[in-house]
Amino acid sequence: MSRRSRGALLPPVPASQPRRADVYLALRNAMLQGLLAPGERMPSSRKAAADYGVSRGLLEEVYSQLVEEGLLERILGRGTFIAGQVAGPTSTARVGKAPYPELSASTRGxxxxxxxxxxxxxEFKPFNAGVADTAEFPWPIWQRIQTRAARDLKRADMNFTDPRGLPALRSSLAHHLAQLRGVRCTAEQVIIFNSIQQAMYLLALLLTNPGDATWMEDPAYPGARAALELAGSAIVPIPVDREGLQVEVGLQRAPNARLAYVTPSHQFPTGVALSMERRIALLDWAKKHDAWVLEDDYDGEFGYVGQPVTPLHSLDQHARVLYLGTLSKSMFVSLRLAFAVVPEAMVEQLANIRTQLDAFSAPLIQLAMSRFMDEGHFSTHVRRMRGVYAEKCAFLAEGLAPLANCGWTWEVNTVGVQLMLRHPDALEVQRTVKASGLALHSLNSYRHTPADDDGLLLRFGGLSIPAIRSGVERLVSAARASHR
Structure with a gap:
């Protein structure tokens, strides 16, 4: 059994002037309940006596009794340890307590x-891996930058930091967005979040009252729907076709909506781009009705052919578009960094609201990310990953070719890390999912109202070529078996 050199924290004794029996029972129960784990080192009798406010002789008597009972072991020259054979309940046990009452959650809860x-x-497997390919990430460079960032952090950074985000990262993002996405903004318009969902939640809290209507693409990203519903928005589903969000339907269903959520560069999950005609119509609606457009550019950097689609934000002449992006898609999921570009006055309001929730994002990771950008590593990584994802998408599309004979259709993406398969028969899609045994998500699972047609979202970003090959072979076999 390994010995833990760190000293254990002693359990409290329920007495202002503890007696020998009080100390003994507190330690014994903590061992039997697993609060003091086998192998942990106990404080010396002198330190323990000081903690409990009793004499050292009393503690020596308690330790000796626990040694005799086999609960403690004393090793000459090393100290006193919890015995390895102590096997009580887990640390969550409530020995001697009444059982917890039955959970009575609210209807909302x-x-x-x-x-x-x-x-x-x-665990990522075919086809549930719409995440960054970490096998291609420049870990040595990132680790060196993170080490330097940790060395350069100031003592003040160990306390509460700016809820808007570190100035260095806000400045780096403004420069990056202008270069790679054509989004013109100042550092003062950028605010840092942990995720796009957090950004949307806070924006909805700021800009809407409970029950206000919000246009939502249908189908749509479930995280966006959840964030807006948590903020009290009344979701109005607006169908998506080959040209993106059907703005005219939104005008019919809820012309006075306060928000519209869109993924115009690469609609999730269908992959279509919002047409120029509808972009203009959406901006015109927002201006006339004093509404806001939440533009989620979740993977707009990863265009395979030519330049990525221009963000809606770049066409906005009246500051009605709030631009949202994430670095976790470009870097790695656990980075937990996202951002919003909003009017400068709104940054202060969002920061004030955020201080009532989680206050700020970790400064170390922000500083490292800023330097990763400023030193050119981020743009190099993005350009490299465009080629990696393009190769994976082409390989996937080639493997899907036999499905054309079974009624399946798809378009090879020019952006993103997922591909949408479509089929006119929702029942056949369900049979294929069941027969394949793969981690598949149907198009109907993203819809507000399921339809007769359906599809499969194949998310391949985090998969290797061999994993994609294996998954495609199983999918094709299952689709052929399900075709009638």
Whole structure:
């Protein structure tokens, strides 16, 4: 059994002037309940006596009794340890306590807890890996930069930091957005978040009252729907076709909506781009109705052919578009950095609201990310990953070719890390999913109202070529077997 050199924290004794029996029972129960784990080193009798406010002789008697009972072991020259054979309940046990009352959650709580749409699998396999390919990430460079950032952090950075984000990262992002996405903004318009969902939640809290209508693409990203519903928005589903969000339907259903959520450069999950005609119509609606457009540019950097689609924000002449992006898609999921570009006055308001929630993002990771950008590593990485994802997408599309004979259709993406398969028969899609045994998500699972046609979203970003090959072979076999 390994010995832990760190000293254990002693359990409290329920007495202002503890007696020998009080100390003995407190230690014994903590060992049997697993609060003091086998192998942990106990404080010396002198330190323990000082902690409990008793004599050292009393503690020596307690330690000796626990040694005799086999709960403690004393090793000459090393100290006193919890014995390895102590095997009590886990640390969550409530020995001697009444059982917990039955959980009586609220109606809202039960509904929220039952929504599993945003749960992500811990293991990536075909085809649930719409994440960055970490096998291609320049880890040595990132580790060196992070080490330097940790060395350069000031003592003040160990306390509460700016809820708007570190000035260095805000400046780096403004420069990056102008270069790679054509988004013109100042550092003062950028605010840092942990995720796009957090940004949308805070924006909805700031800009809407509970029950205000919000246009939502249908189908749509479940995380966006969840964030806006948590903020109290009344979701109005607006269908998406080959030209993106059908603005005319939004004008019919809720012309006075306060927000519209869109993914115009690469609609999630269908992959279509919002047409220029509808972009102009959407901006015109926002201006006339004093509404706001939330533009989620979740993977707009990863265009395979030519330049990525220009963000809606670049066409906005009246500051109605709030631009949202994430660095976790470009870097790695656990980075937990996202951002919004908004009017400068709104930055201060969002920061004030954020201080009522989680206050700020970790300064170390922000400083490292800023330097990764400023030193040119980020743009180099993005350009490299464009080629990597293009190769994977082409390989996937080539493997899907036999499905054309089974009624399946698809378009090879020019951007992003997922590909949408479509089929006119939703029942056949369900049979294919069941027969394949793969981690597949249907198009209908992203829709507000399921339709007769359906599809499969194949998310391949985090998969290797061999994994894609294996997944495609199983998918084609299952689709052929399900075709009637």
């Amino acid at each position: 039960i509904k929220l807890a039952g929504n599993l749409a945003c749960r992500v699998a811990q």
